[in-house]
Amino acid sequence: MEWKKCYLDVMLVPLGLLLYIGYHVWLRHKVCTQPFTTIIGINANSRRFWVPIMMKDIEKKNIVAVQSLRNLVMGSNLMATTSILLSAGLAAVVSSTYSVKKPLDDTVYGANHSELMVSLKYVTLLTIFLFSFFCHSQSIRFINLVCILVCTPQDDKSMFTAEYLTELLEKGFIMNTLGNRVFYSALPLLLWIFGPLLVFLCFLAMLPVLYNLDFVCGTGKPEMEMNGNGEYSV
Template sequence: MTEFKKYYLDLVMVPLSFMIYVFYHLWLCHKIRTQPVSTVMGANANARRLWVSTIMKDNEKKHILAIQTFRNTIMGLTLMATTSVVWCCGLAAIISSSYSVKKPLNNSILGAHGQFMVALKYVTLLVLFLFSFMCHSLSIRFIGQVNYLINCPEDSTIITSMYVSELLEKSFTLSMIGNRIFYCALLIMLWNFGPVIVLLCSLTMVPVLYNLDYLFGDTKKRKTMAY
């Protein structure tokens, strides 16, 4: 019973924070599938499909534009992948060390402060940053393929604008997943200051993401433009 009193805040608030974050993104995925034009992701995906089709139809004049666009996108993805792997290296060094940085920051902070709990926080952070790095690396791989295929003539029965668009969407989907995992790592970083802050951060982050992910306005007009 004494051990439970030390851990009950972590056992309740941290899983609740993750559930709020995960359920929001499950709902977002449902909206992207059923009402894509009401979300930023769906509207951008439709715009990218039109952009790829336009580039491939007028390839001789717009191939430089495509290369420059992908170059800028790859630079952004590389920055996120590099940031994730740097965090992984730092966390691996902390986990394998015996320095006082592994100890709790302040004994007065609410929540558990045992060695197991501290190790759990760092290992969870490491796993999240590893997954973020993997998603951004795969995104770079797919966009690298698109960089070559978009300059192919559309007369081919295999290399069509639809096929190139699907590869591009896989790249951006992986990039979004990597970014959201990176944001989720913020919750674990704040866990070092106590589980209450994790819950408050989750309750704050979801409304912010909601305003960034959804388009507010005339949905019927956007549906007409999309089709």
């Protein structure tokens, strides 16, 4: 019976992860080829206009710009703090001499609570939370740079342009999105403690939820594609 439980872990958990990763590969393809059908593409296009507008009249809009960027930093800071706290908690559980698997034995069909499998579960979660923390910390770094540079007066000797700040802001948002999606992948894996079947079902349930959050339907806008100059055309 033990080997059958191990096979369930080997098959169902990687299959759920592959479905989750495959959805994001497809989402990336849609963002690159049909950006205005996705929330990510629409927001990225809007940010390309936001930075030049803020820099054009920064004397009057500096408070709006800094407060907007500060709100982004606070969101990333919250996720980074949550990730590192969960990582610390999991590290304490892994290093503890107390056997956490005993109260869970035979609670759900298919759950494998051998010492090796329990260690693998916690180490996987620990790695995911640490990577999420890294992404959010990099997002804070990029957005803080934009917050400082956007209020710098423009003159002929300026070493940066609106395009440079837009690129920094876009990197900050990309790292924030990546950190969030990695963090979301840890939620189904938390159920791995109770069995691989719950992990697979949770990944399946997440896909339609993420689709409704990522895609825009019936906007009434013409479809636009990117040309060779990096601009969008109908």
